[in-house]
Amino acid sequence: MTKQAWAGGWTAKEWPIAAAMIPFPGQLPDGRLVQEAGPEAWADSLRQVAGAGFEAVDPTDSWLRVADLPAGARAEFVDICQSLGLAIPAISTSRRNLIDPDHGKAHLDYGHRVIDIAAELGVGHVSFGFFGPLTPEQQRVTWFWTEDGPRCPDDPDTYRLAIDRVRDLASHAQSCGIRVVLEMYEDTYLGTARDSVRFIEDVDHPSVKLNVDIGNLIRLHRPVEPWAEMIRLCAPFAGYWHVKNYYRMEDGRNGQIMTHPAPLLGGVINWRAAIETALDLGFDSPFLVEHYGGDGLGVCAQNRDYIRTILAGRRSRNDQAV
Template identity: 75%
Template sequence: MTRSWTAETWPIAAAMIPFPGKLPDGRLVQDADPQLWADNLTDVADAGFESVDPTDSWLRVADLEPARRAEFVAICRELELSVPAISTSRRSVIDPLHGDDYLAYSHRVIDTAAELGAGYVSFGFFGPFTPAQEKALWFWTEQGVKNPGDDATYQLAVDRIRELGRHAAEMGIQVSLEMYEDTYLGTARDAVRFVTEVDHPSVKLNIDIGNLIRLHRPVEAWSEMIDLCLPFAGYWHVKNYYRIEDPSGVIMSHPAPLLGGTINWRQAIAKAIKAGFDSPFLVEHYGGDGLGVCARNRDYIREILRVRTVRT
């Protein structure tokens, strides 16, 4: 895909993670009246967003009946919200119980992206929350599900992503694989190895290094991760964290705006633009007024793009 965007038109989508997928009465947003979708999406539009990613922890657009999906599209059109991408969460194609179902679902996501005019999808290998993660204030402070270490499962992952890449290419879609701890994309080197083994032009990396910087354990330096992964960069989830590493060995983190935190996003994005990065951004934030922080992160990215796109 060739970039033709300016700093003002570059798609910067709001993630829907500030909005729960389950209502207080136990109903799923998936089954709710479309007016609820409209209420949530109106908040996104009111925050100044022109693009939204209907993150499937909120709403599985690919699993809506055609008539309800048409209602979703109509709401977005009424609010003048484009859908540049669809991200999936915790629906790994190698899940030991539901891998086959999630593979079929991922194919539906690709078809739905094409139907909606979205050029990008994001997949990952991270599993469901553990009971400990569900109880924690910040889920990343508890150990999550790890990908198996055997060669057969690894090869299955490679084969299934390559299969999705072939389908995506037929539909004019780009696949991005989300970096996430304890998965086959859990370090920069692991991510580069995996996408290289998939070896398909429609499969890139979602360099979501915030997922790794927030861990309460030693991790690679953010700048090293960026440098290693940029040649494979696709649709990009961006967020930041304050990270404290005490001499005693204690490591702690907390969500931060892009402008603050440990990752220097001005430097990271500048490197990406110089390297020819040409995919949309997704802004995410956990805690507090997540949507409000995302809106300010969007403005910060545009500030960086104004400078970098002029220079390039």
């Protein structure tokens, strides 16, 4: 077994694969926000996660802002996770654009709070991005990615501001032993593979890696880079990794493109090849499994098991080669 390919020191069974909380909305059917609903509501969702066989969870902040909980409530949340055997390898922020013209500074301050809480809880990775809230048009359709969302400004000053704010967070994270990862997302400074690599290289900070969430791009109803090209370019910079897949249908006669969520084993992205490539380059971070629509948690559980078969097959081949 090569040290580089298994830099995290985990076996296939131990490798952290966290459940995303996107199958659970931030508002309960009775109108209460999950943020304010308290431990009983949190425990109900987390029991479902543990019941699906997960041993790790990312408390995605579209569901619950752990960093904004009072200390006592935060301790209750941690106790629930521990009682269910759920580790927290990472915290993902969602739609809190660090350069939003109205709320960017507040989002930056929130990012620092997330890093502090990650350090308090022993969480090793925090994911940030430059994508904002869904527009009214996006909220009205079945799949929000079929409508255009906000775009990052194409000007040097705003780009520089984005670099500076990421470096600010990264310096804080480095002092806490935490890795910052930046999520790839359309029409942001990480909206293509090449733009993502350029941005990471411009940030030039040892604590900053890419969240190579290429599913965010593959699902677009427009021409995109081939998934294998995205992986080839971005895998050398990969940190904590959101993984999901989509069916993608392109009609070459009229240019029509349609996509739909798919399990990792299906869809257009060959995740076995993508993960193998990343491992070859020393990928040593947890995975996060995501899925939109249907029984999202159930599909995530299947995706987790599929990833473990890839890791186990890799380990077996490495052992035979020794």
